[in-house]
Amino acid sequence: MPKHTLSVLVENHAGVLSRVAGLFSRRGFNIDSLAVGVTEDPNVSRMTIIVDGDDYTVEQVTKQLNKLIDVIKIRRLNPEESVQRELALIKVNATSATRSEIIQIVDIFRANIVDVSKNTLTIEMTGSEDKIAAFEEMLKQFGIKEMVRTGMIAIERGNKIIKAEASGDNGSVNGTVDE
Amino acid sequence: MTMTGAQVLVKALEDHGVTTIFGYPGAANAPIYDVLAGSKIRHILTRHEQGAAHAASGYARATGEVGVCMATSGPGATNLITGIATAYMDSIPIIAITGQVSTEVIGRDVFQEVDITGATAPFCKHNYLVKNSKDLSRIIHEAFHIASTGRPGPVLIDMPIDIQLGEAEYDEHKEPDIRGYKPTYKGHALQLKRIAEAIAQSSRPVICAGGGVISSAASDELLELVEKVGIPVTSTLMGIGSIPGDHPLFLGMLGSHGVSTANQAVNKADLLIIMGARAADRATGNTDKFAKQAKIIHIDIDPAEIGKNLGTHIPIVGDIKIVLQQLKKYLVSDYKKEWVDTVTEWKNKQLLKNADSINADDGAYVNPKYVLSVLSDLTKGDAILTTEVGQNQIWAANHYRTIYPGSFITSGGLGTMGYGLPAAIGAKIGRPDKTVIVVSGDGSFQMSMQELATIKQWNVDIKIILFNNERLGMVRELQKIKYKGKYFAVTLEGSPDFIKLAAAYGLPGEKVTKNSEVRNALSRALQNKGTYIVEFTVDPEESTL
Numbered sequence: 001m002p003k004h005t006l007s008v009l010v011e012n013h014a015g016v017l018s019r020v021a022g023l024f025s026r027r028g029f030n031i032d033s034l035a036v037g038v039t040e041d042p043n044v045s046r047m048t049i050i051v052d053g054d055d056y057t058v059e060q061v062t063k064q065l066n067k068l069i070d071v072i073k074i075r076r077l078n079p080e081e082s083v084q085r086e087l088a089l090i091k092v093n094a095t096s097a098t099r100s101e102i103i104q105i106v107d108i109f110r111a112n113i114v115d116v117s118k119n120t121l122t123i124e125m126t127g128s129e130d131k132i133a134a135f136e137e138m139l140k141q142f143g144i145k146e147m148v149r150t151g152m153i154a155i156e157r158g159n160k161i162i163k164a165e166a167s168g169d170n171g172s173v174n175g176t177v178d179e
Numbered sequence: 180m181t182m183t184g185a186q187v188l189v190k191a192l193e194d195h196g197v198t199t200i201f202g203y204p205g206a207a208n209a210p211i212y213d214v215l216a217g218s219k220i221r222h223i224l225t226r227h228e229q230g231a232a233h234a235a236s237g238y239a240r241a242t243g244e245v246g247v248c249m250a251t252s253g254p255g256a257t258n259l260i261t262g263i264a265t266a267y268m269d270s271i272p273i274i275a276i277t278g279q280v281s282t283e284v285i286g287r288d289v290f291q292e293v294d295i296t297g298a299t300a301p302f303c304k305h306n307y308l309v310k311n312s313k314d315l316s317r318i319i320h321e322a323f324h325i326a327s328t329g330r331p332g333p334v335l336i337d338m339p340i341d342i343q344l345g346e347a348e349y350d351e352h353k354e355p356d357i358r359g360y361k362p363t364y365k366g367h368a369l370q371l372k373r374i375a376e377a378i379a380q381s382s383r384p385v386i387c388a389g390g391g392v393i394s395s396a397a398s399d400e401l402l403e404l405v406e407k408v409g410i411p412v413t414s415t416l417m418g419i420g421s422i423p424g425d426h427p428l429f430l431g432m433l434g435s436h437g438v439s440t441a442n443q444a445v446n447k448a449d450l451l452i453i454m455g456a457r458a459a460d461r462a463t464g465n466t467d468k469f470a471k472q473a474k475i476i477h478i479d480i481d482p483a484e485i486g487k488n489l490g491t492h493i494p495i496v497g498d499i500k501i502v503l504q505q506l507k508k509y510l511v512s513d514y515k516k517e518w519v520d521t522v523t524e525w526k527n528k529q530l531l532k533n534a535d536s537i538n539a540d541d542g543a544y545v546n547p548k549y550v551l552s553v554l555s556d557l558t559k560g561d562a563i564l565t566t567e568v569g570q571n572q573i574w575a576a577n578h579y580r581t582i583y584p585g586s587f588i589t590s591g592g593l594g595t596m597g598y599g600l601p602a603a604i605g606a607k608i609g610r611p612d613k614t615v616i617v618v619s620g621d622g623s624f625q626m627s628m629q630e631l632a633t634i635k636q637w638n639v640d641i642k643i644i645l646f647n648n649e650r651l652g653m654v655r656e657l658q659k660i661k662y663k664g665k666y667f668a669v670t671l672e673g674s675p676d677f678i679k680l681a682a683a684y685g686l687p688g689e690k691v692t693k694n695s696e697v698r699n700a701l702s703r704a705l706q707n708k709g710t711y712i713v714e715f716t717v718d719p720e721e722s723t724l
Contacts (some may be wrong), residue, residue, distance in 0.1 A: 063483035069305040072359040
């Protein structure tokens with residue numbers, strides 16, 4: 001199934017996340033990841049949702065999300081025209097014998113080492129899904145003890161922005177915008 | 180002026196024109212009741228919170244206003260749930276106000292605590308847990324706005340007891356501006372043009388009218404279009420009454436429980452215009468085989484309904500009434516005389532067949548289809564009919580002639596047994612000038628029959644038609660057809676003598692066992708001042724269709 005990136009601006013209230021998550025489970029939509037955080041406007045949060053499904057599913061997800069009163073705006077981001085990043089923290093086995101090799105790999109991937117112990121290295125890695133997957137693959141040989149990921153966040157390239165102010169996009173789906 | 184939260188709530192309800200609340204008190208909403216006692220708002224005490232929610236729904240459907248119901252926290256709130264879900268599926272504007280435990284103990288599982296906003300989120304248009312008194316007025320104003328505009332639906336407000344008791348300011352009613360909620364009312368000009376062209380080019384158009392035609396009060400506009408162009412109309416269960424049941428171009432309800440002429444017309448149509456309907460499974464059956472020859476136009480105020488169940492060629496988002504008014508200036512079509520003649524011929528054949536199939540001879544049982552056709556003759560459609568769910572609902576849909584929009588009140592989407600009686604109570608209280616009739620079966624009736632006490636206490640005048648086949652007739656029929664006649668758990672042994680039961684509440688009634696007694700018994704019921712129950716003995720083998 002193809003993956004689609006939705007940027008969703010929502011009111012920054014308690015309960016909004018559960019409404020959105022509940023909608024996905026109730027209507028049988030699959031999500032790969034959901035990341036949420038506050039925006040430049042403290043009253044508005046932005047969710048980045050990676051949806052797994054065909055065009056029908058993504059259209060349904062969009063329309064159903066739009067029905068939630070707390071959802072202000074939704075935009076489907078084209079991967080070609082947006083920057084998509086995820087943060088991963090990876091704790092990997094490291095001995096005196098393997099440590100320098102791991103550091104080299106970290107350098108190649110432009111990741112950072114954020115914690116060191118006698119037996120482990122903890123690495124912070126930012127990148128696209130592919131880059132994180134490639135990095136993970138390289139580290140597997142040393143033994144990954146723990147891995148935690150934020151889920152993808154995304155922003156459009158260039159001058160385009162998604163603002164909460166402009167409203168009335170509920171009817172824009174299906175080429176049926178307001179007169 | 181400083182007020183308590185409960186006073187703010189009641190003041191806001193009064194300002195929104197609420198005259199009636201259906202509810203049930205408890206400890207967690209006692210401060211609201213304390214204020215209500217001194218208000219002009221009439222409180223109707225039901226015998227179960229579910230009855231309060233259904234009554235609010237019946238009230239809303241009969242009056243076109245927002246219905247209000249109220250319950251305490253915990254079990255009071257959960258008892259509202261079926262009523263809220265019923266209203267949600269049928270897009271009925273109700274507001275449910277629940278008491279909640281004090282904010283500082285929320286989440287500690289205290290006595291009668293339940294997460295009702297979490298529980299109802301899947302089937303509320305929106306809901307609120309009031310955590311701060313300063314939000315209270317805004318929330319109430321928003322709740323009325325959300326419930327009654329766009330695609331209507333239920334909104335729940337959960338009010339912790341400390342919010343009810345605490346100080347709050349009342350803001351005068353303002354038209355709320357909710358940035359995430361801007362319904363589209365006007366149709367897109369380009370789409371309107373495409374619709375007009377499609378109508379002009381079609382030779383076999385059919386309109387499928389849903390509940391949206393009724394909630395947007397678009398019946399006049401629909402009739403005008405239908406008569407100008409010559410488009411036969413079928414309706415969904417929720418759309419019954421959107422066009423007069425005796426109109427020559429009305430074919431009856433479509434779908435698995437509908438009229439064959441209606442289905443035939445949809446199958447032969449080259450253009451199907453769906454208005455304010457969800458194209459749900461009971462209406463379409465298998466969508467791969469539905470209206471295969473037709474180009475499909477879908478008009479709905481909810482963009483999410485368009486394309487959800489059925490592929491659409493021309494979608495248009497908007498309020499049906501406004502869209503139909505806009506469409507007038509684009510319309511260039513000739514009258515579809517040939518198609519109207521063809522469909523009229525089908526319809527006349529069907530009517531003859533129906534007349535033959537409705538047996539009015541005396542036998543061991545009363546024919547429920549005959550009862551409903553006699554009822555149509557007697558009321559001439561000038562009544563509000565509510566139904567329960569099961570065979571009684573389909574008999575009423577297909578054999579009672581509904582003339583006016585909003586006068587057929589039934590649980591279409593959720594199919595809630597026990598809806599009809601409390602909905603009738605709400606309808607009668609909202610429209611005391613109207614005769615209100617509930618069509619019921621012995622199964623559904625027993626799901627809400629405690630509301631007979633509500634009828635008695637508030638002196639509500641309802642004509643109860645009770646079809647008694649001592650069975651859950653529709654499930655039994657399903658077992659007969661799909662499960663090789665292995666009948667299980669469908670016999671209602673142990674039911675009371677319903678006439679004696681009514682008498683115990685001080686309500687008169689009679690039992691009818693012969694077709695020849697039907698007309699007189701119904702006349703007595705309609706002429707009686709006050710509630711009257713007529714029980715008809717029905718054959719368990721009587722078919723739904």
